[in-house]
Amino acid sequence: MKTLIELDINGRVHEVAVDARDLLIDVIRKKAGLTGTKKGCGEGDCGACTVLIDGKPELSCIKLAIACQGKKITTIEGLVQEGGTLHPIQQAFVDKGAVQCGFCTPGMVMSAKGLLDRIPHPSEHEIKHEMSGNICRCTGYKKIIEAVQAAADVWSEQGVE
Amino acid sequence: MFLNHFEYFAPKTPAETLELVSHLGSKAKILAGGTDLLIVMKSKAISPEYLIDINGVEEFKGILCEPGKGAVIGTNTKLAEIQYSEELKAKYPALAYAAGEVGSSQVRHMASLGGNSCNASPAAETPTPLAALGAKVTLESLSGTRELALEDFILGVRKLDLAEGEMLTKFTLPEPAAKSACRYAYMGRRDAMEIDSVNMAVNIELEPDGETIKSLKLVMGSVYPRPLVSKEVPALLTGQKLSAELVEKAAEAAQGEAKPIDDIRASAEYRREIVKVLAQRLLNDTYQAAKGV
Ligand SMILES: Cc1cc2nc3c(=O)[nH]c(=O)nc-3n(C[C@H](O)[C@H](O)[C@H](O)COP(=O)(O)OP(=O)(O)OC[C@H]3O[C@@H](n4cnc5c(N)ncnc54)[C@H](O)[C@@H]3O)c2cc1C
Ligand code: FES
Ligand code: FES
Numbered sequence: 001m002k003t004l005i006e007l008d009i010n011g012r013v014h015e016v017a018v019d020a021r022d023l024l025i026d027v028i029r030k031k032a033g034l035t036g037t038k039k040g041c042g043e044g045d046c047g048a049c050t051v052l053i054d055g056k057p058e059l060s061c062i063k064l065a066i067a068c069q070g071k072k073i074t075t076i077e078g079l080v081q082e083g084g085t086l087h088p089i090q091q092a093f094v095d096k097g098a099v100q101c102g103f104c105t106p107g108m109v110m111s112a113k114g115l116l117d118r119i120p121h122p123s124e125h126e127i128k129h130e131m132s133g134n135i136c137r138c139t140g141y142k143k144i145i146e147a148v149q150a151a152a153d154v155w156s157e158q159g160v161e
Numbered sequence: 162m163f164l165n166h167f168e169y170f171a172p173k174t175p176a177e178t179l180e181l182v183s184h185l186g187s188k189a190k191i192l193a194g195g196t197d198l199l200i201v202m203k204s205k206a207i208s209p210e211y212l213i214d215i216n217g218v219e220e221f222k223g224i225l226c227e228p229g230k231g232a233v234i235g236t237n238t239k240l241a242e243i244q245y246s247e248e249l250k251a252k253y254p255a256l257a258y259a260a261g262e263v264g265s266s267q268v269r270h271m272a273s274l275g276g277n278s279c280n281a282s283p284a285a286e287t288p289t290p291l292a293a294l295g296a297k298v299t300l301e302s303l304s305g306t307r308e309l310a311l312e313d314f315i316l317g318v319r320k321l322d323l324a325e326g327e328m329l330t331k332f333t334l335p336e337p338a339a340k341s342a343c344r345y346a347y348m349g350r351r352d353a354m355e356i357d358s359v360n361m362a363v364n365i366e367l368e369p370d371g372e373t374i375k376s377l378k379l380v381m382g383s384v385y386p387r388p389l390v391s392k393e394v395p396a397l398l399t400g401q402k403l404s405a406e407l408v409e410k411a412a413e414a415a416q417g418e419a420k421p422i423d424d425i426r427a428s429a430e431y432r433r434e435i436v437k438v439l440a441q442r443l444l445n446d447t448y449q450a451a452k453g454v
Contacts, residue, residue, distance in 0.1 A: 020169035020212070043200055047267060056241070056270040062199040063271070066169055067192070067214055111266065118245075133265020 005069050009034065010078030016065070024060035024068055025049045028075060036076035036106045040135075047134035050107040050114075051075050057114035059133075076106035079113065088158060089113055092151035093144070100138035108134045112148045121152050164199070165208040175220050175301070175330065178213060183303045183326040185211045191328060192216075193237050194271040196264070197280040221275075221330060226252060231336040236275030236329045240287070244269060252337060255290040255345035255362050262286055262347065275329045278311065281319045281387075284426075286360060288315060289382040290345045292390060293362035295335050302327040317386040341366035342450035346443050347382075348435045349426075358427035359383050359435045363443040365451045372402045372452065379411075379440065384419035384432055391415050394440070403448045412440035 002017040009032055016031045025042075028034050028051070040048035042061045049061040052074040079087035086094065089112050099105050108131070115122055115130045122130070127148050136144060172178040182189065189211035192198055201207050215221050215237055222239075226232040226248035234243070243249055244261035263269055263277065263286045277287045278298070292312045300307050300314075300323060311332070314322050323329070337343070347360035360382040366375045377398050379391040393414035401407055421432035 020167055021164040023164075043203065044196060044264075044268060047265065050267055057267045058271050059196075059267045062195055062203075064169070064192075064195070064199075064212075064214075067171070067216060114266065114270075129261075130266045133267045 003066065005066060007032070007065065007068055007073060008071065009073045010075060011072075018065045020064065020066050022065045024051070024063040024065045024073075027065040028060060028073070034075050034077050038103055038106055040103070040107075045135070046104075046107075047111060048104055048107040050110040050134065052110055052114055055114070055117060057111050074110070074113075076109060079109065087113075088155040089116070089148075089151040092147040092154060096143050096147040096150055098139060098143040098147035104134060104136040104138075108136065108144060112151060115148070116152055116155060120156050122148070124149075164202050165205070167209055168211045169214065170211065171214045171217050173217050175218060178215055178218055178221075179301060179303050179326075179328070181211075181213050182328050185213070186325050189213055191279075193273040193276040193279075194239070194268075196268050196272045197276060197282075224249060229336055232334040234274055234332045234334070236331055237273045238275075239270055240272045240274060240277070241266070241269040243274060243287075253290075253294060253334060253343065255343040255364075256287065256294060256334075259286045259290045259345045259347075259360075259362075274332060278315060279321060279323075279329055281315050281317070281321055283318055283386055284360075284383045286347070286382075288312075288388045289360050289380050290343065290362040291332065291334075292388045293343055293345075293364040293378050293380045294337075295364075295378070297333045298329050299331045299333065300324075300327050301330045308333070312380070312388050312390050315387045338366045340369070340371055340451055340453075342447050344443055344447040344450060346439050346446075348439060359421070359432050359439060361436070361439045361443055363440075363447040365444075365447045367451050374398050374401055374403065374448075379415060379443075381415065381419055381436060384421040384436060389418065389420075391418055393418055394444075398444075403444065408441055408444050411444055412437045415440040 004017050007014045014032045025039050028037050038048040040046035044059050044062045050057050051060045053071050089109050111131050111134050127145050190209040192212045192214045221237040222235045224234050240260040240263050250257040277285050296311045297308045298314045343364040345362040348358050362380050364378045368375045377395045379394045381389040394411045397411050416437045419436045421429045423429045
């Protein structure tokens, strides 16, 4: 049985018909048409599906869509700045060469956003500890850590959301 | 992978929740963070007919930790909140540390303290320090409320002392005694996203002389079907001042009590070695911390 629910994704309210068992990742990708969020393992292990729910990084592959009513969901598409420019975290990933195949990148960036919103200047240890749930098979992580550090510097100067 | 069909309920109050838990019985499962439940549902290990989502119930969330009054932690308090709580870090560092070592940041923002115990996995992170700290769980149903020590609540792998119609609502931690300390440590193959091979917590209270052990609790995880509270280590160390020789003896006693198994994460032999290493390290560290060194 389908229920009509409202989901606030990136500040826009999407009215979607969902079954109780529908997972947030599938609703974001297939019903809202936002395919930036990736599905890797589907079991909570890889972090590719990370989105922010009320500002906190959560895994959309093990989250029921129906449980997200009344919450603010932010996906990678929601980070885009006015005029279509990249968010400082995205720009830092580009500048530092922290993107190779790109599959892990949306999840990485959302995790980094969750971290920097809480700790504006994380230590290397804090970055590693708080982003360990995002797996990258290409970069070897060094450049990702550098990107998060660079983003922290730029971002705190610019003060964007 | 799809989940089975189920009916979804999102109660707003404890009373509504207990009504549903009582009414739907064993065909229903409580959904807290879902980081265990949705995984087992995806694998079709279980297929509940009803899910009772408790995330809309404010009373099940939150940390009350006032000076001199221990702490009360709601069942659906997220592990990330416990990890970050300045009050808990100051008063119960073993618990805050263990909470911060579960899974990943995303998992910790979803997963609840109650779910970690109710899942009744021998490898779980937080039941070990909770038991060492003397935590009690409150179990509620329409017909009443009871309290149990955490180590009596978890009976074995996926087995709880929880009657049909009952649910866990909160944890109560006693105020730490003066001249006491509790510490937690674990060993896994890698730091992140790895379920522990062995974990352990030690709580030591000293006599007013600041040297003689007044009481001690050592709890081991992942080496027994439930959190294993050592009997032999307190028997050896109570009334003593810690020495290198006693540490060695006590660590061997803990090793003898552990009944680890071989599995994909580690062999029983390795686990038994690690019990000794962790026990030595934790007894020394906790004793020093209790002395205020
Ligand atoms: C990628 C990943 C990594 C993980 N790593 C670790 C780790 O390192 N260490 C570790 O210990 N765990 C780990 N886990 C397991 C899991 O995250 C924890 O056990 C977590 O604390 C479970 O909490 P939850 O709120 O998500 O529980 P849920 O999945 O919501 O519930 C778990 C079970 O408890 C029942 N339940 C929940 N609340 C109550 C209640 N109040 N009363 C009665 N029954 C209840 C549910 O019905 C269900 O059967 C990991 C999980 C994932 C997906
Ligand atoms: S797809 Fe969600 S964690 Fe891998
Ligand atoms: S860039 Fe390919 S997985 Fe990370």
